[in-house]
Amino acid sequence: MPMALSRDEFYRLVQAADTVGQLDMGSTLRTLPEKMYRAAFLSGRDVLILALAGEAGLRIGEIERLDWPDLLHAGLPKLVLIIKSGHGGNTEREVPVSPLLGAAILRYAKYHAWLRGPVPFAGPVCTFYGKKGRLKRRAIQRMVSRLGLKVLGRKVWPHMLRHTFASRMLGHSDVRTVQALLGHTRLETTQRYLHTSRAAVDSAISNLGKNA
DSSP: OOOOOOHHHHHHHHHHHOTTGGGOOHHHHHTSOHHHHHHHHHHHHHHHHHHHHHTTOOOHHHHHHOBHHHHEETTEEOSEEEEEESGGGOEEEEEEOOHHHHHHHHHHHHHHHHHHOSOOSSSBSSBOTTOOSBOOHHHHHHHHHHHHHHHHSSOOOHHHHHHHHHHHHHTTSOHHHHHHHHTOSSHHHHHHHOOOOHHHHHHHHHTTTTTO
């Protein structure tokens, strides 16, 4: 079972993926050379993927299947996402949208509008730059893994971010609420996610004896 990231580690990943945050202006983006257009698009997309996993606890398959109407209503981020899961999408759960996730949705939608035209009323959210079709789970895994090695010096994978969300949520709510947010049918499945993160363990060990 993967260990959860600390809050700091997760935000370091988000910050590293946000390579063009300082260019978040429509007029600026329109003047960028082609390679920077691509960088802007990928930056917005990758930050969104990290936020969907680490701030909403979505599975990699759920991220892959997202369409624009799942995230936006009347051009604005939804306050609550309705996530379909199970075989054939026969179960649903509600996941509130955090401020970070809402900002990531809105910015990626703006990048899409500036660089590729209006956000479609249907169609996949996560795509390749310059290509049609959904970004597959293997590509998502590679992106997260590369980012983890670059920023944290170790492998990180999408399920680890979902585990991070679960561990953080347990600090603010009960296990039944976390079970509902993760979409688990059995409480035992949720309990296996909720181990203490390595960073928390390291912090506890380092503080041993300080208050003795």
